[in-house]
Amino acid sequence: MSTELNDFQLEFAGIRLGHGTSIPIARIEGLARPGVRGEVVERPAADGVWLSPDWYEARTLRIDCGVKMPGDPAAAARIVAQIEEAADDPRVRTVGGAVTSLRIKWPGAPVRVLYGRLRKAEASWEEAVFGWVPLDVEFTAPDARYYADVEQSMELRLGWLSGGGFTAPVQAPIHVSDGSLSGQNRPGWVTNGGNVDAYPVLTIYGPCANxxxxxxxxxxxxxxxxxxxxxxHVTVDTRPGQRTVTRKNGGTFATTSPLGDFRLPPGRSEIRWTASDPTASARLKVTWRDAFKTLVDPKETPVR
Known part of the structure; x- marks a missing residue:
């Protein structure tokens, strides 16, 4: 279970860094706009240049911090070992595309999350005898977006279409919507409370076809x-770096549908689905996290 964080604190693998902790941070880089990759091409026989599209690079946080345990170098060494052990988790380190979370609490916003890997955790032991061990830490997030700390979800059974009804064949007794529901009472609505597109995870539970x-x-x-x-069940993961279709047994298969195009824009939108289901028991589960361009949303009400 996630712990509460205070302003200017970060958390990785249950280890808390920052203000008011035993791992104070002296400097942190990479929280602002990430770097971009794109070409700058000189215009032949003309002034100026031509700028190609700019695409965001990975977001890398560089954290200058240290373990502070005055008079207790053994305790400082244990904390460093915990950080090294967390960075060495084989479920993340040895699996292509696997990531873990870094939670960040900044003034004026709730906790935000980056997904990536701890790529560097280098300790300096010169002052360990005093209980002070400087650390050079790097966390790389392949997806530069910030995400909400809390995941949202919605389940949708077949038949909740704008006009009601199920996809044939069906068996009695079946209760369907007459299509008159609207607003928050209408199934299928999803809300991305962020300011940039969010990518959902879609899980379909059988029995159903097509x-x-x-x-x-x-x-x-x-x-x-x-x-x-x-x-x-089959899980369709549209998140950057995770775009796969996976069966319950872990097997994957290809689809011609472009998973990267299926996203939830900021605000409220609607998801529907159809399939053949003779039992009327199949369902679709949609999970997502609000997504943000920046650590603090400029339009967000400050957290008190």
């Missing part, structure tokens, strides 16, 4: 063209 998931406002679809038996 599921198609649609984001109504953009018309973008994910069409799997498969059969999911009862007791099985």
């Amino acid at each position: 599921p198609v998931i649609t984001h109504v406002e953009t018309g973008r679809q994910i069409n799997l063209g498969i059969t999911i038996p009862a007791g099985e």
Whole structure:
């Protein structure tokens, strides 16, 4: 369970850094706008240059900190060992694309999360006898967005379409919507409270065949063209660096649908899905986190 953080504090693998902790931070870089990659091409026989599209690079936080345990060098060494052990987690370090979370609490905003890896944790032991061990820490997030600390979710059964009804064949007794629901009472609404597109994780629970998931406002679809038996599920992960379609047993398969195009814009939007389900028991679960360009949303009400 996540712990509460105070302003100017960070947390990685349950280890808290920053103001008021035993690991004070002297300097931190990389919290602002991430670097970009793009070409700057000189214009032949003309003034100026041509700028290509700019794409964000990975966000790398460089943290100058240290373990402060006055008079207790053994305790300082144990904390350094905990950080090194967390960075060496084989579930992250040895798995391509695997990431872990870094939680950040900054003044004027709730806790935000970056997903990446601790790539460097170098200690200097010259002053360890005094209980002070400087640390050079780097955390690299392949996705430069900040995310909300709390994950949101929504479940949607078949038949909740704008006009109601299920995809045939069906079996009685079946209760369907008449399509008259609106507003917050209407299933399928999802809200990204951030200021940049969020990428959901979509899990379809069988039994059903040929599921198609649609984001109504953009018309973008994910069409799997498969059969999911009862007791099985398929997870469609659209998040950057994680874009896969995975069965319950861990096996993956390809889809022609561009997963990177399926995203939730800021604000409220609607998701629908269709499939063949003779039992009317299949369901779709959508999970997501609000996404932010910046650590503090300029339009956000300050946290008191």
